Amino acid sequence: MTKLTAKKSVKTKSSTYDVSEHLRTPEEMAAYLDAWLDEAPEDAAGIARALGDIARAKGMSQVAKDAGLSRESLYRALSAEGNPSFATVLKVAKALGVRLHAQAVPSGA
Secondary structure, eight states, X not given: OOOOOOOOXXXXXXXXXXXXXXXXXXXXXXXXXXXXXXXXXXXHHHHHHHHHHHXXXXXXXXXXXXXXXXXXXXXXXXXXXXXXXXXXXXXXHHHHTOOOOOOOOOTTX
């Protein structure tokens, strides 16, 4: 006689990774933005999203206030569909306490 056993179904719960929850210090925030600028310097949308990640880590309402923008326009500008002006990027960077920097690129790179 064969004994049958029922296996209990285990459901796994998945969640979306939110990098903003892991950006705790100004140094971590600057390093995160610097990595985007270094690894994907031509990905304007990705860099804007990185600024958005940092803004969420610091508190979107306070960053918007410090940048002189409404909270809604800041969310929109730094979303995946956003296309912030360079002036907005500079205002947000200043409000975040980070600075964009230039670096010479070797010819042929």
